[in-house]
Amino acid sequence: MTSGSPRLEVGAGAAALVREVELLLLGTGTSSGVPVIGCACATCRSDDPRDKRLRCGACLRLVDESGEPRVILIDVPPDHREQALRHQLGRCDGIVVTHDHVDHVWGLDEVRRYNVLMGRSIEIFAEPEVLASLRRVYRHVFERQSNVNESFVADLVARPIDRRRPFDLCGLRFTPVPLLHGRLPILGFRIEALDRGGAIAREQPGPLPLAxxxxxxxxxxESWRLLAGIDTLVLDLLRDRRHPTHFTFDEAVAAAGEIAARRTVFIHMTHDLPHAATDARLPAGMSLGFDGMVLGGRRE
Ligand SMILES: [Zn+2]
Ligand SMILES: [Zn+2]
Ligand SMILES: [Zn+2]
Known part of the structure:
Protein backbone atom coordinates (compact mmCIF):
# COMPACT_ATOMS: atom_id res chain seq x y z
CA MET A 1 0.00 0.00 0.00
CA THR A 2 1.24 3.48 -0.79
CA SER A 3 0.07 6.53 1.07
CA GLY A 4 -2.20 9.04 -0.64
CA SER A 5 -1.27 12.57 -1.54
CA PRO A 6 -1.62 14.90 1.46
CA ARG A 7 -3.35 17.41 -0.80
CA LEU A 8 -6.27 15.05 -1.34
CA GLU A 9 -9.37 15.92 0.60
CA VAL A 10 -10.41 13.31 3.12
CA GLY A 11 -13.35 11.54 1.53
CA ALA A 12 -12.16 12.34 -1.96
CA GLY A 13 -10.34 9.08 -2.24
CA ALA A 14 -7.39 9.08 0.16
CA ALA A 15 -5.29 6.09 1.23
CA ALA A 16 -6.91 2.82 2.25
CA LEU A 17 -7.19 2.11 5.96
CA VAL A 18 -6.59 -1.61 5.49
CA ARG A 19 -3.54 -3.42 4.13
CA GLU A 20 -2.34 -6.90 3.19
CA VAL A 21 -5.77 -7.73 1.79
CA GLU A 22 -6.14 -11.15 0.23
CA LEU A 23 -8.98 -13.39 -0.82
CA LEU A 24 -8.46 -17.05 0.00
CA LEU A 25 -10.64 -19.50 -1.93
CA LEU A 26 -11.58 -22.04 0.73
CA GLY A 27 -13.66 -24.16 -1.60
CA THR A 28 -14.26 -24.09 -5.37
CA GLY A 29 -16.51 -27.08 -6.05
CA THR A 30 -20.14 -27.40 -6.98
CA SER A 31 -22.74 -28.53 -4.46
CA SER A 32 -21.68 -32.20 -4.50
CA GLY A 33 -17.99 -31.36 -4.11
CA VAL A 34 -15.32 -33.11 -6.19
CA PRO A 35 -14.69 -36.04 -6.02
CA VAL A 36 -18.36 -36.92 -6.13
CA ILE A 37 -19.47 -39.73 -3.82
CA GLY A 38 -19.43 -43.05 -5.69
CA CYS A 39 -17.98 -41.61 -8.92
CA ALA A 40 -15.00 -43.15 -10.71
CA CYS A 41 -14.58 -40.61 -13.52
CA ALA A 42 -11.13 -39.32 -14.45
CA THR A 43 -11.53 -36.06 -12.48
CA CYS A 44 -12.78 -37.82 -9.38
CA ARG A 45 -9.82 -40.25 -9.54
CA SER A 46 -7.29 -37.55 -10.47
CA ASP A 47 -4.01 -37.18 -8.54
CA ASP A 48 -3.97 -33.43 -9.18
CA PRO A 49 -4.77 -31.77 -5.82
CA ARG A 50 -6.55 -28.99 -7.74
CA ASP A 51 -9.17 -31.59 -8.73
CA LYS A 52 -10.22 -31.93 -5.09
CA ARG A 53 -12.88 -29.28 -4.61
CA LEU A 54 -14.70 -28.60 -1.36
CA ARG A 55 -17.94 -26.64 -1.47
CA CYS A 56 -17.70 -22.93 -2.32
CA GLY A 57 -16.70 -20.41 0.29
CA ALA A 58 -13.98 -17.80 0.61
CA CYS A 59 -12.42 -15.56 3.20
CA LEU A 60 -11.01 -12.09 3.06
CA ARG A 61 -7.96 -11.64 5.25
CA LEU A 62 -6.53 -8.22 5.97
CA VAL A 63 -4.83 -6.02 8.54
CA ASP A 64 -6.99 -3.15 9.74
CA GLU A 65 -5.98 0.39 10.68
CA SER A 66 -5.19 -0.61 14.26
CA GLY A 67 -2.86 -3.36 13.02
CA GLU A 68 -5.26 -6.16 13.93
CA PRO A 69 -5.62 -9.12 11.56
CA ARG A 70 -9.22 -9.58 10.39
CA VAL A 71 -11.04 -12.43 8.69
CA ILE A 72 -14.36 -12.08 6.88
CA LEU A 73 -16.09 -15.20 5.59
CA ILE A 74 -18.08 -15.19 2.36
CA ASP A 75 -20.54 -18.07 2.80
CA VAL A 76 -20.02 -20.94 5.24
CA PRO A 77 -20.34 -24.23 3.33
CA PRO A 78 -20.75 -27.67 4.93
CA ASP A 79 -16.99 -28.18 4.50
CA HIS A 80 -16.12 -25.13 6.59
CA ARG A 81 -14.61 -27.09 9.47
CA GLU A 82 -12.17 -28.84 7.15
CA GLN A 83 -11.38 -25.56 5.40
CA ALA A 84 -10.74 -23.78 8.69
CA LEU A 85 -8.40 -26.53 9.89
CA ARG A 86 -6.56 -26.63 6.56
CA HIS A 87 -5.92 -22.88 6.62
CA GLN A 88 -5.64 -22.43 10.38
CA LEU A 89 -8.45 -19.94 10.59
CA GLY A 90 -8.80 -18.83 14.18
CA ARG A 91 -11.13 -15.87 14.07
CA CYS A 92 -14.10 -14.44 12.22
CA ASP A 93 -14.88 -10.75 12.13
CA GLY A 94 -18.03 -11.05 10.04
CA ILE A 95 -19.91 -13.35 7.70
CA VAL A 96 -21.37 -12.26 4.37
CA VAL A 97 -23.91 -14.59 2.74
CA THR A 98 -24.70 -14.80 -0.98
CA HIS A 99 -27.80 -17.04 -0.71
CA ASP A 100 -29.28 -19.75 1.45
CA HIS A 101 -28.52 -22.90 -0.54
CA VAL A 102 -27.28 -25.84 1.49
CA ASP A 103 -23.83 -25.87 -0.13
CA HIS A 104 -23.27 -22.24 0.97
CA VAL A 105 -24.61 -22.00 4.51
CA TRP A 106 -24.84 -25.42 6.11
CA GLY A 107 -21.51 -25.03 7.85
CA LEU A 108 -22.71 -22.16 9.98
CA ASP A 109 -22.66 -24.20 13.19
CA GLU A 110 -18.87 -24.35 12.95
CA VAL A 111 -18.39 -20.64 13.58
CA ARG A 112 -19.19 -21.16 17.27
CA ARG A 113 -15.49 -21.92 17.73
CA TYR A 114 -14.62 -18.40 16.59
CA ASN A 115 -17.05 -17.03 19.18
CA VAL A 116 -15.14 -18.93 21.85
CA LEU A 117 -11.70 -17.95 20.54
CA MET A 118 -12.59 -14.26 20.29
CA GLY A 119 -15.02 -14.03 23.18
CA ARG A 120 -17.61 -12.11 21.20
CA SER A 121 -20.53 -12.37 18.83
CA ILE A 122 -20.22 -12.34 15.04
CA GLU A 123 -22.26 -10.22 12.66
CA ILE A 124 -23.86 -12.11 9.77
CA PHE A 125 -24.91 -10.04 6.76
CA ALA A 126 -27.61 -11.47 4.48
CA GLU A 127 -30.81 -10.45 2.76
CA PRO A 128 -33.95 -10.61 4.95
CA GLU A 129 -35.31 -13.71 3.16
CA VAL A 130 -31.98 -15.47 3.62
CA LEU A 131 -31.90 -14.53 7.30
CA ALA A 132 -35.45 -15.89 7.67
CA SER A 133 -34.32 -19.17 6.14
CA LEU A 134 -31.27 -19.29 8.42
CA ARG A 135 -33.49 -18.66 11.44
CA ARG A 136 -35.54 -21.75 10.52
CA VAL A 137 -32.55 -24.02 9.96
CA TYR A 138 -30.51 -22.62 12.85
CA ARG A 139 -33.32 -22.12 15.33
CA HIS A 140 -31.05 -23.47 18.06
CA VAL A 141 -28.70 -20.55 17.32
CA PHE A 142 -31.10 -17.66 16.83
CA GLU A 143 -33.57 -18.76 19.53
CA ARG A 144 -31.17 -20.29 22.00
CA GLN A 145 -33.48 -19.48 24.93
CA SER A 146 -35.82 -22.23 23.67
CA ASN A 147 -33.12 -24.93 23.66
CA VAL A 148 -33.85 -27.65 26.23
CA ASN A 149 -30.27 -27.67 27.45
CA GLU A 150 -27.78 -24.84 27.59
CA SER A 151 -25.85 -25.77 24.44
CA PHE A 152 -22.62 -24.82 22.71
CA VAL A 153 -24.10 -22.83 19.82
CA ALA A 154 -22.88 -19.93 17.70
CA ASP A 155 -23.47 -16.36 18.84
CA LEU A 156 -24.58 -14.46 15.72
CA VAL A 157 -25.99 -10.99 15.23
CA ALA A 158 -28.24 -10.74 12.17
CA ARG A 159 -27.53 -7.76 9.91
CA PRO A 160 -30.12 -7.54 7.11
CA ILE A 161 -28.76 -6.42 3.74
CA ASP A 162 -30.75 -4.02 1.60
CA ARG A 163 -29.63 -4.99 -1.90
CA ARG A 164 -29.73 -1.33 -2.96
CA ARG A 165 -27.37 -0.20 -0.20
CA PRO A 166 -23.69 -0.88 0.41
CA PHE A 167 -22.52 -1.76 3.92
CA ASP A 168 -19.13 -1.42 5.57
CA LEU A 169 -17.20 -4.00 7.53
CA CYS A 170 -13.59 -3.89 8.82
CA GLY A 171 -12.60 -0.97 6.62
CA LEU A 172 -14.15 -2.50 3.49
CA ARG A 173 -17.25 -1.51 1.58
CA PHE A 174 -19.49 -4.31 0.34
CA THR A 175 -21.79 -3.30 -2.50
CA PRO A 176 -24.47 -5.92 -3.20
CA VAL A 177 -24.50 -7.03 -6.85
CA PRO A 178 -27.89 -8.58 -7.72
CA LEU A 179 -27.44 -11.81 -9.71
CA LEU A 180 -29.84 -14.39 -11.08
CA HIS A 181 -29.29 -18.01 -10.02
CA GLY A 182 -31.89 -19.50 -12.35
CA ARG A 183 -35.04 -17.69 -11.24
CA LEU A 184 -33.68 -17.08 -7.73
CA PRO A 185 -32.34 -13.56 -7.14
CA ILE A 186 -29.15 -13.81 -5.09
CA LEU A 187 -26.23 -11.51 -4.29
CA GLY A 188 -22.69 -11.13 -5.44
CA PHE A 189 -20.55 -8.50 -3.77
CA ARG A 190 -18.26 -5.76 -4.98
CA ILE A 191 -15.62 -5.22 -2.32
CA GLU A 192 -13.47 -2.09 -1.96
CA ALA A 193 -11.24 -0.54 0.67
CA LEU A 194 -12.32 2.66 2.44
CA ASP A 195 -10.26 5.69 3.34
CA ARG A 196 -10.33 7.54 6.66
CA GLY A 197 -13.27 9.67 5.55
CA GLY A 198 -15.41 6.65 4.68
CA ALA A 199 -15.03 7.09 0.92
CA ILE A 200 -13.64 4.52 -1.51
CA ALA A 201 -9.85 4.73 -1.15
CA ARG A 202 -7.93 6.08 -4.11
CA GLU A 203 -5.54 3.14 -4.21
CA GLN A 204 -7.02 -0.27 -3.61
CA PRO A 205 -4.79 -2.85 -1.90
CA GLY A 206 -4.37 -6.50 -2.92
CA PRO A 207 -7.07 -7.89 -5.22
CA LEU A 208 -9.42 -4.93 -4.67
CA PRO A 209 -11.72 -3.78 -6.10
CA LEU A 210 -12.91 -7.36 -6.22
CA ALA A 211 -16.26 -8.88 -7.10
CA GLU A 222 -28.63 -3.01 -13.60
CA SER A 223 -25.74 -5.02 -12.16
CA TRP A 224 -23.21 -4.57 -14.96
CA ARG A 225 -22.27 -1.08 -13.82
CA LEU A 226 -21.55 -2.44 -10.34
CA LEU A 227 -18.93 -4.72 -11.89
CA ALA A 228 -17.18 -2.01 -13.90
CA GLY A 229 -13.55 -1.21 -13.26
CA ILE A 230 -12.78 -4.10 -10.93
CA ASP A 231 -9.32 -5.60 -10.53
CA THR A 232 -10.39 -9.14 -9.70
CA LEU A 233 -13.51 -11.08 -10.62
CA VAL A 234 -14.47 -14.39 -9.02
CA LEU A 235 -17.25 -15.94 -11.11
CA ASP A 236 -19.37 -19.08 -11.34
CA LEU A 237 -18.43 -21.59 -14.07
CA LEU A 238 -20.18 -24.91 -13.62
CA ARG A 239 -19.44 -27.11 -16.64
CA ASP A 240 -19.73 -27.20 -20.46
CA ARG A 241 -23.29 -28.49 -20.75
CA ARG A 242 -26.15 -26.08 -20.23
CA HIS A 243 -27.60 -25.77 -16.75
CA PRO A 244 -30.69 -23.84 -15.61
CA THR A 245 -29.03 -22.10 -12.65
CA HIS A 246 -25.30 -21.76 -13.41
CA PHE A 247 -23.06 -20.31 -16.11
CA THR A 248 -21.54 -22.77 -18.53
CA PHE A 249 -17.88 -22.49 -19.57
CA ASP A 250 -18.81 -20.41 -22.63
CA GLU A 251 -21.27 -18.21 -20.74
CA ALA A 252 -18.82 -17.54 -17.91
CA VAL A 253 -15.98 -16.69 -20.29
CA ALA A 254 -18.27 -14.37 -22.27
CA ALA A 255 -19.49 -12.58 -19.14
CA ALA A 256 -15.94 -12.26 -17.80
CA GLY A 257 -14.84 -10.87 -21.15
CA GLU A 258 -17.55 -8.19 -20.92
CA ILE A 259 -16.67 -7.29 -17.34
CA ALA A 260 -12.98 -7.19 -18.30
CA ALA A 261 -11.42 -7.38 -14.84
CA ARG A 262 -7.63 -7.43 -14.79
CA ARG A 263 -7.91 -10.97 -13.56
CA THR A 264 -10.79 -13.46 -13.49
CA VAL A 265 -10.90 -16.67 -11.46
CA PHE A 266 -13.70 -19.20 -11.89
CA ILE A 267 -15.32 -21.27 -9.15
CA HIS A 268 -18.13 -23.79 -8.51
CA MET A 269 -16.96 -26.38 -11.07
CA THR A 270 -18.33 -29.92 -11.36
CA HIS A 271 -16.26 -33.04 -12.01
CA ASP A 272 -16.94 -32.52 -15.74
CA LEU A 273 -14.03 -30.08 -15.71
CA PRO A 274 -10.57 -31.42 -14.83
CA HIS A 275 -8.40 -28.55 -13.63
CA ALA A 276 -5.35 -28.67 -15.91
CA ALA A 277 -7.17 -29.28 -19.19
CA THR A 278 -9.90 -26.73 -18.42
CA ASP A 279 -7.46 -24.06 -17.28
CA ALA A 280 -5.58 -24.48 -20.57
CA ARG A 281 -8.75 -23.65 -22.52
CA LEU A 282 -9.22 -20.25 -20.84
CA PRO A 283 -8.21 -16.94 -22.44
CA ALA A 284 -5.37 -14.83 -21.02
CA GLY A 285 -6.24 -13.18 -17.72
CA MET A 286 -8.69 -15.93 -16.77
CA SER A 287 -7.94 -19.02 -14.72
CA LEU A 288 -9.71 -21.83 -12.96
CA GLY A 289 -9.76 -21.43 -9.22
CA PHE A 290 -8.71 -24.19 -6.85
CA ASP A 291 -9.06 -24.78 -3.14
CA GLY A 292 -6.39 -22.79 -1.31
CA MET A 293 -5.82 -20.28 -4.11
CA VAL A 294 -4.88 -16.85 -2.74
CA LEU A 295 -5.74 -13.70 -4.70
CA GLY A 296 -3.68 -10.64 -3.80
CA GLY A 297 -1.72 -10.34 -0.59
CA ARG A 298 1.91 -11.01 0.05
CA ARG A 299 1.95 -14.66 -0.91
CA GLU A 300 0.90 -14.17 -4.50
ZN1 LIG B 1 -23.71 -23.33 -4.93
ZN1 LIG C 1 -16.64 -37.86 -11.13
ZN1 LIG D 1 -26.91 -22.00 -5.13
Whole structure:
Protein backbone atom coordinates (compact mmCIF):
# COMPACT_ATOMS: atom_id res chain seq x y z
CA MET A 1 0.00 0.00 0.00
CA THR A 2 1.24 3.48 -0.79
CA SER A 3 0.07 6.53 1.07
CA GLY A 4 -2.20 9.04 -0.64
CA SER A 5 -1.27 12.57 -1.54
CA PRO A 6 -1.62 14.90 1.46
CA ARG A 7 -3.35 17.41 -0.80
CA LEU A 8 -6.27 15.05 -1.34
CA GLU A 9 -9.37 15.92 0.60
CA VAL A 10 -10.41 13.31 3.12
CA GLY A 11 -13.35 11.54 1.53
CA ALA A 12 -12.16 12.34 -1.96
CA GLY A 13 -10.34 9.08 -2.24
CA ALA A 14 -7.39 9.08 0.16
CA ALA A 15 -5.29 6.09 1.23
CA ALA A 16 -6.91 2.82 2.25
CA LEU A 17 -7.19 2.11 5.96
CA VAL A 18 -6.59 -1.61 5.49
CA ARG A 19 -3.54 -3.42 4.13
CA GLU A 20 -2.34 -6.90 3.19
CA VAL A 21 -5.77 -7.73 1.79
CA GLU A 22 -6.14 -11.15 0.23
CA LEU A 23 -8.98 -13.39 -0.82
CA LEU A 24 -8.46 -17.05 0.00
CA LEU A 25 -10.64 -19.50 -1.93
CA LEU A 26 -11.58 -22.04 0.73
CA GLY A 27 -13.66 -24.16 -1.60
CA THR A 28 -14.26 -24.09 -5.37
CA GLY A 29 -16.51 -27.08 -6.05
CA THR A 30 -20.14 -27.40 -6.98
CA SER A 31 -22.74 -28.53 -4.46
CA SER A 32 -21.68 -32.20 -4.50
CA GLY A 33 -17.99 -31.36 -4.11
CA VAL A 34 -15.32 -33.11 -6.19
CA PRO A 35 -14.69 -36.04 -6.02
CA VAL A 36 -18.36 -36.92 -6.13
CA ILE A 37 -19.47 -39.73 -3.82
CA GLY A 38 -19.43 -43.05 -5.69
CA CYS A 39 -17.98 -41.61 -8.92
CA ALA A 40 -15.00 -43.15 -10.71
CA CYS A 41 -14.58 -40.61 -13.52
CA ALA A 42 -11.13 -39.32 -14.45
CA THR A 43 -11.53 -36.06 -12.48
CA CYS A 44 -12.78 -37.82 -9.38
CA ARG A 45 -9.82 -40.25 -9.54
CA SER A 46 -7.29 -37.55 -10.47
CA ASP A 47 -4.01 -37.18 -8.54
CA ASP A 48 -3.97 -33.43 -9.18
CA PRO A 49 -4.77 -31.77 -5.82
CA ARG A 50 -6.55 -28.99 -7.74
CA ASP A 51 -9.17 -31.59 -8.73
CA LYS A 52 -10.22 -31.93 -5.09
CA ARG A 53 -12.88 -29.28 -4.61
CA LEU A 54 -14.70 -28.60 -1.36
CA ARG A 55 -17.94 -26.64 -1.47
CA CYS A 56 -17.70 -22.93 -2.32
CA GLY A 57 -16.70 -20.41 0.29
CA ALA A 58 -13.98 -17.80 0.61
CA CYS A 59 -12.42 -15.56 3.20
CA LEU A 60 -11.01 -12.09 3.06
CA ARG A 61 -7.96 -11.64 5.25
CA LEU A 62 -6.53 -8.22 5.97
CA VAL A 63 -4.83 -6.02 8.54
CA ASP A 64 -6.99 -3.15 9.74
CA GLU A 65 -5.98 0.39 10.68
CA SER A 66 -5.19 -0.61 14.26
CA GLY A 67 -2.86 -3.36 13.02
CA GLU A 68 -5.26 -6.16 13.93
CA PRO A 69 -5.62 -9.12 11.56
CA ARG A 70 -9.22 -9.58 10.39
CA VAL A 71 -11.04 -12.43 8.69
CA ILE A 72 -14.36 -12.08 6.88
CA LEU A 73 -16.09 -15.20 5.59
CA ILE A 74 -18.08 -15.19 2.36
CA ASP A 75 -20.54 -18.07 2.80
CA VAL A 76 -20.02 -20.94 5.24
CA PRO A 77 -20.34 -24.23 3.33
CA PRO A 78 -20.75 -27.67 4.93
CA ASP A 79 -16.99 -28.18 4.50
CA HIS A 80 -16.12 -25.13 6.59
CA ARG A 81 -14.61 -27.09 9.47
CA GLU A 82 -12.17 -28.84 7.15
CA GLN A 83 -11.38 -25.56 5.40
CA ALA A 84 -10.74 -23.78 8.69
CA LEU A 85 -8.40 -26.53 9.89
CA ARG A 86 -6.56 -26.63 6.56
CA HIS A 87 -5.92 -22.88 6.62
CA GLN A 88 -5.64 -22.43 10.38
CA LEU A 89 -8.45 -19.94 10.59
CA GLY A 90 -8.80 -18.83 14.18
CA ARG A 91 -11.13 -15.87 14.07
CA CYS A 92 -14.10 -14.44 12.22
CA ASP A 93 -14.88 -10.75 12.13
CA GLY A 94 -18.03 -11.05 10.04
CA ILE A 95 -19.91 -13.35 7.70
CA VAL A 96 -21.37 -12.26 4.37
CA VAL A 97 -23.91 -14.59 2.74
CA THR A 98 -24.70 -14.80 -0.98
CA HIS A 99 -27.80 -17.04 -0.71
CA ASP A 100 -29.28 -19.75 1.45
CA HIS A 101 -28.52 -22.90 -0.54
CA VAL A 102 -27.28 -25.84 1.49
CA ASP A 103 -23.83 -25.87 -0.13
CA HIS A 104 -23.27 -22.24 0.97
CA VAL A 105 -24.61 -22.00 4.51
CA TRP A 106 -24.84 -25.42 6.11
CA GLY A 107 -21.51 -25.03 7.85
CA LEU A 108 -22.71 -22.16 9.98
CA ASP A 109 -22.66 -24.20 13.19
CA GLU A 110 -18.87 -24.35 12.95
CA VAL A 111 -18.39 -20.64 13.58
CA ARG A 112 -19.19 -21.16 17.27
CA ARG A 113 -15.49 -21.92 17.73
CA TYR A 114 -14.62 -18.40 16.59
CA ASN A 115 -17.05 -17.03 19.18
CA VAL A 116 -15.14 -18.93 21.85
CA LEU A 117 -11.70 -17.95 20.54
CA MET A 118 -12.59 -14.26 20.29
CA GLY A 119 -15.02 -14.03 23.18
CA ARG A 120 -17.61 -12.11 21.20
CA SER A 121 -20.53 -12.37 18.83
CA ILE A 122 -20.22 -12.34 15.04
CA GLU A 123 -22.26 -10.22 12.66
CA ILE A 124 -23.86 -12.11 9.77
CA PHE A 125 -24.91 -10.04 6.76
CA ALA A 126 -27.61 -11.47 4.48
CA GLU A 127 -30.81 -10.45 2.76
CA PRO A 128 -33.95 -10.61 4.95
CA GLU A 129 -35.31 -13.71 3.16
CA VAL A 130 -31.98 -15.47 3.62
CA LEU A 131 -31.90 -14.53 7.30
CA ALA A 132 -35.45 -15.89 7.67
CA SER A 133 -34.32 -19.17 6.14
CA LEU A 134 -31.27 -19.29 8.42
CA ARG A 135 -33.49 -18.66 11.44
CA ARG A 136 -35.54 -21.75 10.52
CA VAL A 137 -32.55 -24.02 9.96
CA TYR A 138 -30.51 -22.62 12.85
CA ARG A 139 -33.32 -22.12 15.33
CA HIS A 140 -31.05 -23.47 18.06
CA VAL A 141 -28.70 -20.55 17.32
CA PHE A 142 -31.10 -17.66 16.83
CA GLU A 143 -33.57 -18.76 19.53
CA ARG A 144 -31.17 -20.29 22.00
CA GLN A 145 -33.48 -19.48 24.93
CA SER A 146 -35.82 -22.23 23.67
CA ASN A 147 -33.12 -24.93 23.66
CA VAL A 148 -33.85 -27.65 26.23
CA ASN A 149 -30.27 -27.67 27.45
CA GLU A 150 -27.78 -24.84 27.59
CA SER A 151 -25.85 -25.77 24.44
CA PHE A 152 -22.62 -24.82 22.71
CA VAL A 153 -24.10 -22.83 19.82
CA ALA A 154 -22.88 -19.93 17.70
CA ASP A 155 -23.47 -16.36 18.84
CA LEU A 156 -24.58 -14.46 15.72
CA VAL A 157 -25.99 -10.99 15.23
CA ALA A 158 -28.24 -10.74 12.17
CA ARG A 159 -27.53 -7.76 9.91
CA PRO A 160 -30.12 -7.54 7.11
CA ILE A 161 -28.76 -6.42 3.74
CA ASP A 162 -30.75 -4.02 1.60
CA ARG A 163 -29.63 -4.99 -1.90
CA ARG A 164 -29.73 -1.33 -2.96
CA ARG A 165 -27.37 -0.20 -0.20
CA PRO A 166 -23.69 -0.88 0.41
CA PHE A 167 -22.52 -1.76 3.92
CA ASP A 168 -19.13 -1.42 5.57
CA LEU A 169 -17.20 -4.00 7.53
CA CYS A 170 -13.59 -3.89 8.82
CA GLY A 171 -12.60 -0.97 6.62
CA LEU A 172 -14.15 -2.50 3.49
CA ARG A 173 -17.25 -1.51 1.58
CA PHE A 174 -19.49 -4.31 0.34
CA THR A 175 -21.79 -3.30 -2.50
CA PRO A 176 -24.47 -5.92 -3.20
CA VAL A 177 -24.50 -7.03 -6.85
CA PRO A 178 -27.89 -8.58 -7.72
CA LEU A 179 -27.44 -11.81 -9.71
CA LEU A 180 -29.84 -14.39 -11.08
CA HIS A 181 -29.29 -18.01 -10.02
CA GLY A 182 -31.89 -19.50 -12.35
CA ARG A 183 -35.04 -17.69 -11.24
CA LEU A 184 -33.68 -17.08 -7.73
CA PRO A 185 -32.34 -13.56 -7.14
CA ILE A 186 -29.15 -13.81 -5.09
CA LEU A 187 -26.23 -11.51 -4.29
CA GLY A 188 -22.69 -11.13 -5.44
CA PHE A 189 -20.55 -8.50 -3.77
CA ARG A 190 -18.26 -5.76 -4.98
CA ILE A 191 -15.62 -5.22 -2.32
CA GLU A 192 -13.47 -2.09 -1.96
CA ALA A 193 -11.24 -0.54 0.67
CA LEU A 194 -12.32 2.66 2.44
CA ASP A 195 -10.26 5.69 3.34
CA ARG A 196 -10.33 7.54 6.66
CA GLY A 197 -13.27 9.67 5.55
CA GLY A 198 -15.41 6.65 4.68
CA ALA A 199 -15.03 7.09 0.92
CA ILE A 200 -13.64 4.52 -1.51
CA ALA A 201 -9.85 4.73 -1.15
CA ARG A 202 -7.93 6.08 -4.11
CA GLU A 203 -5.54 3.14 -4.21
CA GLN A 204 -7.02 -0.27 -3.61
CA PRO A 205 -4.79 -2.85 -1.90
CA GLY A 206 -4.37 -6.50 -2.92
CA PRO A 207 -7.07 -7.89 -5.22
CA LEU A 208 -9.42 -4.93 -4.67
CA PRO A 209 -11.72 -3.78 -6.10
CA LEU A 210 -12.91 -7.36 -6.22
CA ALA A 211 -16.26 -8.88 -7.10
CA UNK A 212 -17.31 -12.29 -5.78
CA UNK A 213 -20.13 -13.68 -7.91
CA UNK A 214 -20.93 -17.30 -7.18
CA UNK A 215 -24.01 -19.26 -8.33
CA UNK A 216 -25.04 -17.19 -11.27
CA UNK A 217 -26.77 -17.92 -14.57
CA UNK A 218 -27.43 -14.31 -15.60
CA UNK A 219 -26.27 -10.84 -14.68
CA UNK A 220 -29.25 -8.45 -14.65
CA UNK A 221 -28.84 -5.24 -16.69
CA GLU A 222 -28.63 -3.01 -13.60
CA SER A 223 -25.74 -5.02 -12.16
CA TRP A 224 -23.21 -4.57 -14.96
CA ARG A 225 -22.27 -1.08 -13.82
CA LEU A 226 -21.55 -2.44 -10.34
CA LEU A 227 -18.93 -4.72 -11.89
CA ALA A 228 -17.18 -2.01 -13.90
CA GLY A 229 -13.55 -1.21 -13.26
CA ILE A 230 -12.78 -4.10 -10.93
CA ASP A 231 -9.32 -5.60 -10.53
CA THR A 232 -10.39 -9.14 -9.70
CA LEU A 233 -13.51 -11.08 -10.62
CA VAL A 234 -14.47 -14.39 -9.02
CA LEU A 235 -17.25 -15.94 -11.11
CA ASP A 236 -19.37 -19.08 -11.34
CA LEU A 237 -18.43 -21.59 -14.07
CA LEU A 238 -20.18 -24.91 -13.62
CA ARG A 239 -19.44 -27.11 -16.64
CA ASP A 240 -19.73 -27.20 -20.46
CA ARG A 241 -23.29 -28.49 -20.75
CA ARG A 242 -26.15 -26.08 -20.23
CA HIS A 243 -27.60 -25.77 -16.75
CA PRO A 244 -30.69 -23.84 -15.61
CA THR A 245 -29.03 -22.10 -12.65
CA HIS A 246 -25.30 -21.76 -13.41
CA PHE A 247 -23.06 -20.31 -16.11
CA THR A 248 -21.54 -22.77 -18.53
CA PHE A 249 -17.88 -22.49 -19.57
CA ASP A 250 -18.81 -20.41 -22.63
CA GLU A 251 -21.27 -18.21 -20.74
CA ALA A 252 -18.82 -17.54 -17.91
CA VAL A 253 -15.98 -16.69 -20.29
CA ALA A 254 -18.27 -14.37 -22.27
CA ALA A 255 -19.49 -12.58 -19.14
CA ALA A 256 -15.94 -12.26 -17.80
CA GLY A 257 -14.84 -10.87 -21.15
CA GLU A 258 -17.55 -8.19 -20.92
CA ILE A 259 -16.67 -7.29 -17.34
CA ALA A 260 -12.98 -7.19 -18.30
CA ALA A 261 -11.42 -7.38 -14.84
CA ARG A 262 -7.63 -7.43 -14.79
CA ARG A 263 -7.91 -10.97 -13.56
CA THR A 264 -10.79 -13.46 -13.49
CA VAL A 265 -10.90 -16.67 -11.46
CA PHE A 266 -13.70 -19.20 -11.89
CA ILE A 267 -15.32 -21.27 -9.15
CA HIS A 268 -18.13 -23.79 -8.51
CA MET A 269 -16.96 -26.38 -11.07
CA THR A 270 -18.33 -29.92 -11.36
CA HIS A 271 -16.26 -33.04 -12.01
CA ASP A 272 -16.94 -32.52 -15.74
CA LEU A 273 -14.03 -30.08 -15.71
CA PRO A 274 -10.57 -31.42 -14.83
CA HIS A 275 -8.40 -28.55 -13.63
CA ALA A 276 -5.35 -28.67 -15.91
CA ALA A 277 -7.17 -29.28 -19.19
CA THR A 278 -9.90 -26.73 -18.42
CA ASP A 279 -7.46 -24.06 -17.28
CA ALA A 280 -5.58 -24.48 -20.57
CA ARG A 281 -8.75 -23.65 -22.52
CA LEU A 282 -9.22 -20.25 -20.84
CA PRO A 283 -8.21 -16.94 -22.44
CA ALA A 284 -5.37 -14.83 -21.02
CA GLY A 285 -6.24 -13.18 -17.72
CA MET A 286 -8.69 -15.93 -16.77
CA SER A 287 -7.94 -19.02 -14.72
CA LEU A 288 -9.71 -21.83 -12.96
CA GLY A 289 -9.76 -21.43 -9.22
CA PHE A 290 -8.71 -24.19 -6.85
CA ASP A 291 -9.06 -24.78 -3.14
CA GLY A 292 -6.39 -22.79 -1.31
CA MET A 293 -5.82 -20.28 -4.11
CA VAL A 294 -4.88 -16.85 -2.74
CA LEU A 295 -5.74 -13.70 -4.70
CA GLY A 296 -3.68 -10.64 -3.80
CA GLY A 297 -1.72 -10.34 -0.59
CA ARG A 298 1.91 -11.01 0.05
CA ARG A 299 1.95 -14.66 -0.91
CA GLU A 300 0.90 -14.17 -4.50
ZN1 LIG B 1 -16.64 -37.86 -11.13
ZN1 LIG C 1 -26.91 -22.00 -5.13
ZN1 LIG D 1 -23.71 -23.33 -4.93
Missing amino acids: YCTDCSAIPP
